[in-house]
Structures are given as C-alpha cells and as structure tokens.
Amino acid sequence: MMSSPAIETTKPARGRTFGRVLEDHLPYLIIAPAILILLLVGLFPLVYSLIVSFQHITMTENDTSFAGLMNYAELFKDTRLWAALGHTAIITVIALPLELLIGFLMAQLFIDRMPGRQLFVALLVLPTVISPIVAGATWRLMFDVRFGPVGQILSFLAGEPVRILWTVNPAYVYPAIIICEVWQWSPFMFLLLLAALSNVDQSQLEAAELDGASYLRVLRAIILPAIAPVVAVACLIRGLDLVRIFDIIWALTEGGPGSMTETISLYTYIQGFSQFETSYTAAIAFLVIALLTVITTLVLKRMELAR
Amino acid sequence: MTPTLLPSRKTRILALRYVGAIALTLLFLFPVYWLFMISFKTPDEIYHVPPLWVPGQIQFSNYYVLFKDGDVVAIANSLIVAGTSSIVAIILGTLCAYSLARFGTGGENLAMWIISQRMIPPIAVVFPIFLIYVYFGMVDSFFGLILLYTAFNLPYVIWMMRGYIVDVPMELEESALVDGLNRWQVIWKVVFPMVRPGLMATSVFTFVFAWNDFLFALVLTRTEVITFPVQLTHYFGGQSNFWGKIAAMSVLGTLPIFVAVTVMQRYLVRGISLGAVKG
Numbered sequence: 001m002m003s004s005p006a007i008e009t010t011k012p013a014r015g016r017t018f019g020r021v022l023e024d025h026l027p028y029l030i031i032a033p034a035i036l037i038l039l040l041v042g043l044f045p046l047v048y049s050l051i052v053s054f055q056h057i058t059m060t061e062n063d064t065s066f067a068g069l070m071n072y073a074e075l076f077k078d079t080r081l082w083a084a085l086g087h088t089a090i091i092t093v094i095a096l097p098l099e100l101l102i103g104f105l106m107a108q109l110f111i112d113r114m115p116g117r118q119l120f121v122a123l124l125v126l127p128t129v130i131s132p133i134v135a136g137a138t139w140r141l142m143f144d145v146r147f148g149p150v151g152q153i154l155s156f157l158a159g160e161p162v163r164i165l166w167t168v169n170p171a172y173v174y175p176a177i178i179i180c181e182v183w184q185w186s187p188f189m190f191l192l193l194l195a196a197l198s199n200v201d202q203s204q205l206e207a208a209e210l211d212g213a214s215y216l217r218v219l220r221a222i223i224l225p226a227i228a229p230v231v232a233v234a235c236l237i238r239g240l241d242l243v244r245i246f247d248i249i250w251a252l253t254e255g256g257p258g259s260m261t262e263t264i265s266l267y268t269y270i271q272g273f274s275q276f277e278t279s280y281t282a283a284i285a286f287l288v289i290a291l292l293t294v295i296t297t298l299v300l301k302r303m304e305l306a307r
Numbered sequence: 308m309t310p311t312l313l314p315s316r317k318t319r320i321l322a323l324r325y326v327g328a329i330a331l332t333l334l335f336l337f338p339v340y341w342l343f344m345i346s347f348k349t350p351d352e353i354y355h356v357p358p359l360w361v362p363g364q365i366q367f368s369n370y371y372v373l374f375k376d377g378d379v380v381a382i383a384n385s386l387i388v389a390g391t392s393s394i395v396a397i398i399l400g401t402l403c404a405y406s407l408a409r410f411g412t413g414g415e416n417l418a419m420w421i422i423s424q425r426m427i428p429p430i431a432v433v434f435p436i437f438l439i440y441v442y443f444g445m446v447d448s449f450f451g452l453i454l455l456y457t458a459f460n461l462p463y464v465i466w467m468m469r470g471y472i473v474d475v476p477m478e479l480e481e482s483a484l485v486d487g488l489n490r491w492q493v494i495w496k497v498v499f500p501m502v503r504p505g506l507m508a509t510s511v512f513t514f515v516f517a518w519n520d521f522l523f524a525l526v527l528t529r530t531e532v533i534t535f536p537v538q539l540t541h542y543f544g545g546q547s548n549f550w551g552k553i554a555a556m557s558v559l560g561t562l563p564i565f566v567a568v569t570v571m572q573r574y575l576v577r578g579i580s581l582g583a584v585k586g
Contacts, residue, residue: 026490027410034403034461041458042424045435052435109327120328122572124335128579129568131519133536134557137543138342141550149341149358183338188579195576195584233583244428247521251540265430265522272434273526285431296426 046289053282060276071283080259081284084267090174091263092242095181099238100231102182103189111197121194128187136251139180143167143252167253173261180248185241189234196230197223236299243292264288342561346370346554353550369551373559378552381538382559387449388534389517392456397510399457400464401472401502405494407465408472409480418469422581425462429522437526447529455527456517463516463581464509470582471505472498508574511567518564535560 022029053071056063075081106124110117127135142148143166154162166176200223208218246265249255255262255270262270268288272281314322345353346369348362373379406412407421436455437446445451475498483497484490499506521536528537539556542549568575576584 023490027406027412030402031406031412034399034465037399037454037458038421038424038461041436041455042427042432045432045439046427048439049432049435052438106331109324109331112324114321114324114328118572120332122569123332125568125575126339126565127335129515129519129564130339130561131521131536131564133519133521133539134342134561137539137553137557138338140543141345141553142338142341146356147354147358147550149337149360152357183335187335191576192580192584230580230584233580237580237583240426240428244430246430247536250521251543265428268430268434269522269526272437278434278438281434285434288428289431292426292428 049282049285052279053286055279057278058276058280067279071280072287074280075283075287080262081264081267081287083259084262084264087261088243088245088263088265091177091181091245092239094174095178095185095242096235096239098178098182099186099189100235102186103191103193103234106186106190107193107197110194121191125187125191127184128191130184132184132247133251135180135184136248139176139183139248140167140252143176168257170257170260173253173257177249177252177261180252181242181245184248185238188238192230192234193227196227200226232299232302236296239295239299240292243295244288339561342554342557345550346558348551348554350551369555370559372552373555378538378556379559381533381535381556384449384532385518385534385560386563388452388456388532389514391449392453392460392517393510393513395453396457396460396464396513397506400461401468401506402494403461404465404468405472405498408469409477418466421462422466425466425581429459433522433526436523440527446527447531449532452524452527452532452534455523456520459520459523460513460516464513467509467512467578467582468502468506470577471502471509475501505574508571508578511571511574512578515564515567518560 054066054068056065056067056070110121130138142150145151145163145165150166151162151164154164164172166172204222205218208222213221244265245263246269249261249263249266253261255266259267264284268281268284271277271284344360344362347365347367348359349366349368352359352362407418440446440451445454479501480493480497483493488496519536520534521540524534524537525540528534535556539553539560542552542556571578
C-alpha cells in the first residue's frame with residue numbers, strides 16, 4: 001500500500017496516462033469479456049436460429065431460400081409436438097405441487113430446533129445435487145422388474161409377487177418419472193421452505209398461540225403470507241426446470257414406450273439430431289422460448305402484485 | 308405406572324419428530340445406498356433374484372473394469388471441462404458483477420438481460436450452437452465445451468456475485484480510494500477478501516452445474532471429450548444393461564459433488580435459489 005506513491009514517481013508519463021485510461025474506462029473494460037461471451041454463445045445462436053427458422057434447411061438440403069412462416073404454420077399441424085407439450089404439462093402439473101407439498105411437510109418437521117438437525121438436512125439434500133442423469137439411472141436400477149428392490153418391497157407388502165414393468169408399461173411410466181423427479185427435487189423445496197419458515201416472525205406466532213388460534217388459521221393468516229415470495233421463486237425455478245425436463249426421461253424411458261413420455265425437450269432433440277429437420281427444429285425452439293417467456297412474465301407479474 | 312414416569316408432552320413430540328426424521332432420511336437415501344451398494348457387488352449378486360440388499364463382500368471389480376477399459380477418462384474430461392469453465396466464469400463474472408454493482412453499468416436493464424439468459428432453455432440454443440460449432444470445427448473439443456459452460460454459467464456467477472458485492476459496505480472502498488489505492492487494488496485488497504466465502508460457494512455451484520450437465524455434452528461431444536454423464540448412458544443398451552459399470556461410474560461422478568456441496572452446506576440455500584432466498 002505504501003509503495004504506490006513511489007511507483008507513481010518512477011513511472012514514465014505515458015505509462016501513467018495508459019493507467020489512467022484503463023481506470024477511466026474500468027466499468028466497461030471489466031464488463032466487456034463477460035458480455036462478449038454471452039453475446040457470442042447466448043444471443044448469436046438465437047438470432048441465427050431465428051433466421052434459420054424461416055428457411056428450408058434439412059440434413060439433405062441446404063436450401064436457404066425463405067419459407068416465410070411455413071415452419072411455424074407446420075407447428076400447428078404437428079400432433080406429435082402437441083402431444084409432447086401435453087406430456088410436459090402433465091409432468092409439470094403433477095410433480096410441481098407434489099414437490100411443494102412434500103417439501104413443506106419436510107420443512108415443518110424440521111422447523112423447530114432439535115439436536116442433529118443440521119446432519120439430517122445435509123443428508124436429505126443429497127438427491128438434489130446428484131446429476132439428473134445419475135438420478136434417472138439409479139431409479140432405472142431401482143425399478144427393474146427382476147433385480148430391483150421396488151418390486152421386491154411391493155411384493156412383500158402385497159403378500160404376493162408384484163411384477164410391474166415400470167419403465168415400459170404405459171400405465172406406470174408416468175408414475176415412474178414423477179417418483180424419480182419428486183425424489184430428486186422435493187429436498188430442493190424443503191431447503192428453500194425451511195429457510196423461509198425460519199424467517200417467519202416468531203412474536204406473531206406466539207401471539208396467535210396465546211390467542212388460541214388453530215393451526216390452520218395461523219397457517220393461513222401468518223405463515224403462508226410470510227413465505228409466499230419464497231414459494232413463488234421456488235415454483236418459478238422448478239417450473240422452468242420441469243418444462244425443459246430431459247435427462248431423467250432420457251435415462252428412465254428414453255421417451256418410450258413409443259413416444260408416450262416424449263417431452264418437448266426430447267421431441268426437439270429428436271427433430272434436430274435424428275431427423276435433422278434443421279429449420280423446423282429452430283421453429284420449435286422459438287415456440288418453447290415464447291411459451292417460457294409468457295409463463296415467466298406472468299409469474300413475475302403476479303409476484304410483483306403480491307408484494 | 309405412575310404419571311411422573313410418563314415422558315412429558317414435549318419429549319414425546321421430540322421423539323416422534325426423530326422417528327419421522329429418521330424414516331424420511333432412510334426413504335430419501337435408500338436409492339443412493341442402492342446405487343453405491345450395487346457398485347460393490349459381483350455380477351452374480353447384481354443379477355440375483357430376489358435382489359440382495361447387502362453385498363457379500365466389498366469388492367472393486369466394477370471400478371477396476373472402468374480403469375482397465377480407460378472409461379474413467381470421462382471423469383477426467385468432466386474435471387477438466389467443469390473445472391476450467393468454472394474458473395473462467397468466476398473471474399470474468401465477478402469482474403462484470405463488480406461493474407454492475409458499483410458503477411451501475413448498463414442500468415437495471417443489462418442486469419435483467421443477463422439473468423434472463425439463464426432462463427433460456429438449453430434445448431432452444433443447443434441446436435444453433437451445434438450448427439455453429441460444426442462450422443468452426445469445435446465439436447468434440449475441450450475449447451468448445453469449456454466456452455459453452457463458461458457462457459452457460461456466467462449469468463449465474465454475475466447474478467450471485469452482484470448480490471455479494473452489493474453487501475460490501477461502500478465506505479470501506481471509498482476510504483481505501485482516499486488512502487491512495489487505485490480501483491484494481493481496491494477490488495483485490497478490499498472487496499475480494501470480503502466476498503471470498505460467497506465466491507467459494509458460487510464456484511462450487513458453478514462447478515456442479517457444469518459437472519451435472521447432460522444435454523450440451525450429449526450434443527457437442529463424440530469421443531475425445533466425452534463427459535461422465537454421456538459415458539454413463541453408453542452403458543444402457545437394449546437387453547443388457549451393464550449395471551456394475553452404471554453403478555460404479557455413477558458413484559465416481561457423484562462423490563465429488565457430495566464432498567463439494569457438504570463443505571458448502573452453509574451457502575446451499577442462497578446458491579440454488581439464485582440468491583432469491585438469503586439462507
């Protein structure tokens with residue numbers, strides 16, 4: 001620190017002005033590399049793909065003539081696409097409330113101090129940080145009809161052999177995916193809700209208890225309003241993740257049987273990388289972005305209103 | 308039985324909560340246990356009907372095979388790619404965050420644009436990125452994957468570090484400037500020590516996100532820089548799944564994460580909620 005005046009006197013004038021220039025433009029200089037990378041890898045592909053989505057490019061034909069809105073019109077006729085959107089919606093609509101509910105109950109269990117609480121929380125959070133592809137693989141092993149423990153436990157409980165092809169039988173593929181999903185992400189909700197619940201005003205809770213208010217009333221009047229912002233953020237983060245669900249399904253069912261569990265991400269992947277419908281895939285991608293933008297904006301609007 | 312021998316209501320509730328906590332933990336950790344346990348089984352034990360819940364002995368042949376066949380290269384690749392991209396993202400992202408937090412560069416709009424970059428679903432950008440990478444010959448290269456993960460993690464780093472830097476009292480920096488330090492010195496000697504814990508936590512999460520990614524790696528790697536999640540899916544094949552390999556590879560790919568996240572336990576909430584919930 002003391003050396004800086006000494007350096008200034010020995011530095012040649014030009015070096016000093018160069019340093020000055022550096023410092024004058026510092027805000028922009030230090031922001032530039034990050035923004036450049038984001039533009040290059042984030043924005044540029046989007047713009048490029050917007051252009052491609054108006055063309056005729058497939059694997060066999062590099063036809064860059066403009067197709068107008070043809071690819072987008074195609075979207076509305078594509079029943080497999082809408083089925084995939086439906087599958088995505090089913091998984092999201094079932095898994096998200098389940099994760100929220102289970103996470104809330106878990107948080108309720110741990111909200112009061114107890115010796116060893118930290119250890120329990122640390123252990124319970126582990127599923128959330130596992131790679132989703134590993135989570136899918138793990139449950140594929142768990143669900144195996146012959147060598148997995150799930151069938152064994154169910155057989156034990158039922159008292160007779162239960163043979164369920166979880167990842168193949170149309171009646172059970174959705175439960176299988178949702179079990180895996182809920183197992184991995186309920187702890188995420190748990191962690192966030194635990195933090196939110198411990199921030200609820202204790203004096204209000206005590207006052208309500210003195211007044212003899214029932215638990216349901218306390219929940220409705222004090223707890224839920226207090227944790228609402230966190231719940232909204234948690235649902236937004238998880239909701240966006242669920243809409244783009246890919247890894248778990250890839251590992252568990254690969255979209256099967258047939259295309260029964262094909263979600264929008266899987267369908268986009270198949271169109272792009274095994275059908276090589278380049279232009280059409282780009283159009284699908286923009287449909288997805290548009291949908292997510294609408295959802296995010298709506299949620300954010302509601303959150304603003306709630307505040 | 309006299310009433311005095313009965314445990315108090317408080318103790319009974321606590322006991323019930325412990326029962327619940329232990330049951331819950333067993334339920335949630337059972338799949339993890341199953342995965343680890345399979346990795347130590349012999350093939351005979353893996354394909355035993357009914358399934359065995361405990362291996363006869365701990366043996367490492369499933370791991371040995373991964374080393375012998377050279378499949379562990381995938382773990383090394385993951386380490387290189389996730390490690391390097393995290394370091395780059397942390398350095399560039401923190402500098403950018405400092406500019407946003409202290410000079411308000413670009414205003415609120417720039418900050419919002421940056422965080423919105425994180426909301427874009429990977430599936431929407433992976434295809435154009437693939438086309439561009441093919442054009443520049445960057446598919447299946449370390450540089451390509453590292454660049455992608457850096458870009459993918461930058462919004463997260465910027466957003467988190469902006470939060471941590473805003474928490475550093477402005478007066479500290481101002482008095483350091485008055486003392487004759489220039490901006491670089493202020494960043495390095497005043498701000499950096501203050502945000503170091505947050506920086507460490509952010510680095511860990513950045514690493515975890517890159518480490519766990521499957522979609523980008525699936526699309527952008529072939530043979531040279533295959534990462535561990537992609538390698539894992541190679542063991543799934545129609546009739547015969549190589550369960551021993553699946554389990555051993557999964558364990559190798561999971562242990563580093565468990566260690567890293569356990570160390571960073573304190574920052575978990577803030578880290579995974581994008582700072583929206585200060586844990």
